[in-house]
Amino acid sequence: MIAAFIREIAAAIQAIWNDKGARSTMLGATLFFSVFFPQPYLSEVVRDMPVAVIDQDGSTLSRELIRRIDAADAVAVARYAADMPSARALFLRRQVHGIVVVPPQFERDLLAGRAAPIAIFSDGGYFLLNSVMSSALSNAARSLGAEVQVGRLTASGVDAAQAMAIVEPLRVTTVPLFNPTGGYASFVLPAVFVLILQQTLLMGIGNLKAGRRSAGGLSTFADAIVYVALYSLWAGVVLVLLPWVYRLPRIGDVAVMYAVAVPFLAAVTAMGLAVARLIPSKEGVIFFLVVLGMPLFFLSGVSWPAEAMPELLRTVAFAIPSTTAVPALVRVNQMGADLRSVETTIFVQLALCLAYSTLAMAIERWKKGPSA
Amino acid sequence: MARKAHLAAGFRRVLLAELRQIGARPGLMFMLAPFPLLLFVLLAAVFQLGLPRDLPITVVDQDRSTLSRQMVRIVDATPEVAVTHEEGTLSEGRQRLLTGQAYGVVLIPPRTERDVLAGRRPEVVLFYNNQYMTPGSLVARSVGGALGTVAAGISVEARIARGSDVESATQAVLPVPIRQSALFNPSLEYVQFLLAAVMPTVLQIFIGASAALSFSRDRQGVAGLGKSLRLGGTLTRTAAGKLAPYTLAYLLVLWGADALLFGPMGARFGGSLTFHVAYGVVFVLASQMLGAAAALVARDTVSALAAVGVITGPAFGFTGITFPRLSMNGFSDVWANLLPVTHYLELRTDNILRGAPLDISMPAFAWLCSLALIYGGVTLLLLWRHGRPRLAATRGATT
Numbered sequence: 001m002i003a004a005f006i007r008e009i010a011a012a013i014q015a016i017w018n019d020k021g022a023r024s025t026m027l028g029a030t031l032f033f034s035v036f037f038p039q040p041y042l043s044e045v046v047r048d049m050p051v052a053v054i055d056q057d058g059s060t061l062s063r064e065l066i067r068r069i070d071a072a073d074a075v076a077v078a079r080y081a082a083d084m085p086s087a088r089a090l091f092l093r094r095q096v097h098g099i100v101v102v103p104p105q106f107e108r109d110l111l112a113g114r115a116a117p118i119a120i121f122s123d124g125g126y127f128l129l130n131s132v133m134s135s136a137l138s139n140a141a142r143s144l145g146a147e148v149q150v151g152r153l154t155a156s157g158v159d160a161a162q163a164m165a166i167v168e169p170l171r172v173t174t175v176p177l178f179n180p181t182g183g184y185a186s187f188v189l190p191a192v193f194v195l196i197l198q199q200t201l202l203m204g205i206g207n208l209k210a211g212r213r214s215a216g217g218l219s220t221f222a223d224a225i226v227y228v229a230l231y232s233l234w235a236g237v238v239l240v241l242l243p244w245v246y247r248l249p250r251i252g253d254v255a256v257m258y259a260v261a262v263p264f265l266a267a268v269t270a271m272g273l274a275v276a277r278l279i280p281s282k283e284g285v286i287f288f289l290v291v292l293g294m295p296l297f298f299l300s301g302v303s304w305p306a307e308a309m310p311e312l313l314r315t316v317a318f319a320i321p322s323t324t325a326v327p328a329l330v331r332v333n334q335m336g337a338d339l340r341s342v343e344t345t346i347f348v349q350l351a352l353c354l355a356y357s358t359l360a361m362a363i364e365r366w367k368k369g370p371s372a
Numbered sequence: 373m374a375r376k377a378h379l380a381a382g383f384r385r386v387l388l389a390e391l392r393q394i395g396a397r398p399g400l401m402f403m404l405a406p407f408p409l410l411l412f413v414l415l416a417a418v419f420q421l422g423l424p425r426d427l428p429i430t431v432v433d434q435d436r437s438t439l440s441r442q443m444v445r446i447v448d449a450t451p452e453v454a455v456t457h458e459e460g461t462l463s464e465g466r467q468r469l470l471t472g473q474a475y476g477v478v479l480i481p482p483r484t485e486r487d488v489l490a491g492r493r494p495e496v497v498l499f500y501n502n503q504y505m506t507p508g509s510l511v512a513r514s515v516g517g518a519l520g521t522v523a524a525g526i527s528v529e530a531r532i533a534r535g536s537d538v539e540s541a542t543q544a545v546l547p548v549p550i551r552q553s554a555l556f557n558p559s560l561e562y563v564q565f566l567l568a569a570v571m572p573t574v575l576q577i578f579i580g581a582s583a584a585l586s587f588s589r590d591r592q593g594v595a596g597l598g599k600s601l602r603l604g605g606t607l608t609r610t611a612a613g614k615l616a617p618y619t620l621a622y623l624l625v626l627w628g629a630d631a632l633l634f635g636p637m638g639a640r641f642g643g644s645l646t647f648h649v650a651y652g653v654v655f656v657l658a659s660q661m662l663g664a665a666a667a668l669v670a671r672d673t674v675s676a677l678a679a680v681g682v683i684t685g686p687a688f689g690f691t692g693i694t695f696p697r698l699s700m701n702g703f704s705d706v707w708a709n710l711l712p713v714t715h716y717l718e719l720r721t722d723n724i725l726r727g728a729p730l731d732i733s734m735p736a737f738a739w740l741c742s743l744a745l746i747y748g749g750v751t752l753l754l755l756w757r758h759g760r761p762r763l764a765a766t767r768g769a770t771t
Contacts, residue, residue: 176500
């Protein structure tokens with residue numbers, strides 16, 4: 001029995017190596033996607049986004065404000081425009097991604113203690129550029145405003161500490177946790193890597209099994225063991241080694257990661273075997289999986305909050321291993337969650353594994369039924 | 373005239389042969405229209421809210437004063453967040469983040485109210501989960517704004533107590549107010565932003581894959597490409613006849629999704645409809661040519677599909693919709709230019725969102741047309757190379 005099992009294991013490894021499609025998805029594609037996919041995001045944050053300034057005041061304080069805007073890492077004052085139409089033209093040509101208007105009498109109002117508003121125009125079509133613009137501008141405006149206020153109060157004879165207590169009686173600090181620099185690669189890639197594992201594993205199984213008859217329980221079980229073992233190695237490469245190569249924050253415990261990853265890979269394998277028996281053609285399986293990549297990413301709730309999705313959709317999405325495994329692995333790897341915080345996900349994955357295995361066996365029996 | 377009629381007949385013969393092929397394959401028919409529309413409905417459901425509301429956050433109120441309770445109330449009143457838990461300690465609050473039950477923790481330390489009254493400038497801290505950047509930054513902005521309002525209120529009171537009038541006290545709190553308006557998509561709707569961009573990206577996969585399947589099926593078939601070429605008469609007629617059913621189907625899907633987006637879903641259409649139709653057609657053609665060229669380069673159907681998957685699958689990151697193109701590395705910038713969807717989305721943004729004059733969009737439109745021509749040229753060249761020997765062989769056999 002054990003010898004037969006070892007023979008089946010060897011046969012399963014050989015099958016992956018001998019099948020060109022399986023070799024290129026389970027060995028090649030996993031690595032290729034993990035190198036190719038991160039490329040657009042590698043600079044992590046937006047630096048020196050060009051903005052246009054319309055300085056209608058031309059005063060010392062307006063120039064000081066503009067200097068502070070330019071000093072922000074994320075934006076750079078690229079152009080001075082005479083009026084709104086010319087600034088808008090630059091914007092439409094994508095030569096600038098934001099416009100700042102400092103109105104006349106900015107300095108006079110500010111020094112007289114009146115509100116001296118500035119107008120900014122940002123790009124609502126690109127959310128990241130839009131938020132870069134608002135945070136850079138509000139920092140510059142707030143720091144200049146507070147300084148002028150404190151200066152006015154101290155000039156009127158209030159001591160510095162008291163002036164600060166009037167200007168800012170309660171300090172509000174916001175602390176970003178887990179991705180402190182707000183890097184885009186650090187945000188997207190840990191989730192995408194998990195999805196790459198799932199999709200390439202499913203494609204590989206599709207390549208090997210779609211449209212073929214099952215070679216029996218023991219053989220299928222040996223196949224599953226080999227797939228999970230191979231992908232456990234890949235999980236180490238993709239979730240531990242690559243984050244290190246790309247310098248993404250990773251603070252999690254590797255043992256906890258595997259406590260989630262192994263049940264997850266088992267669930268994916270079971271699902272792959274079931275899907276391969278449902279969709280008979282290799283091409284069909286591959287196409288289906290390529291197309292589903294992006295919707296599955298959004299369903300995982302890492303980029304778009306799961307709370308904002310319809311309840312029904314969230315329930316149905318539970319049937320796909322990545323829906324719960326992606327956020328759980330991100331919480332373990334990037335946020336340092338312990339076993340207790342992800343135990344629900346582990347149970348969900350084990351349940352999915354059981355359910356898909358049952359389904360795969362039922363399909364097999366049903367297919368054999370008519371012929372027998 | 374007779375020659376022209378003959379060519380048109382060739383086109384019709386290939387078209388009919390292709391339609392028969394599609395008719396014989398229910399899987400292929402499903403992938404032509406029902407499946408992409410189903411995915412559109414799925415994605416539309418994901419983004420149905422447009423803006424997330426009531427994101428769960430937790431509060432650690434160690435002060436339990438009138439002021440701290442007021443802060444919690446004001447934070448809870450902002451539409452984007454909801455205070456769903458209250459914790460005694462910060463580590464319990466942190467645990468909520470780790471289990472994914474909350475996106476942020478507001479810490480109000482003991483003696484906050486007393487310290488405010490004594491002018492000691494106490495600190496209130498919002499910890500937010502920036503690993504989940506979309507909800508995280510939304511929480512940071514709205515909770516930070518709400519707490520800022522509380523602080524501003526105290527500041528106004530302090531100034532009034534020092535004898536200033538309400539109006540100047542209010543103005544003094546925010547000396548440089550910012551009037552921010554987003555040019556284009558001012559409501560910052562995710563439907564307009566993400567859904568409108570994700571759908572064409574997903575469609576590019578469908579379009580490329582269907583063209584790849586059509587051509588590599590012929591290459592694998594017994595009769596080979598030679599048969600299609602003989603039916604079509606010329607290379608262009610053959611290619612056009614083979615691809616026409618898919619062009620039509622996916623244009624209908626593309627516009628059907630747009631009809632849903634701008635109709636029942638209420639997105640604003642601010643540009644030229646004619647131009648929208650024009651670049652839509654070129655986009656579908658360019659994506660088809662990309663798929664066809666990949667199929668003729670690849671050795672078999674599975675590798676053809678894999679090639680299309682590799683090119684079109686990760687395309688979304690390269691389009692610059694989420695992470696901007698201006699911050700990408702050189703490779704990504706070049707690669708992005710080779711993808712039809714990059715230019716299509718730029719044209720969409722220019723036309724629909726920005727209502728930009730046509731001359732602004734010309735470079736992107738020229739890119740899209742060039743891609744269609746280049747990939748089309750490659751397709752014809754390969755078709756000629758692969759088809760020729762078999763064509764010659766069959767001719768040799770019949771004469």
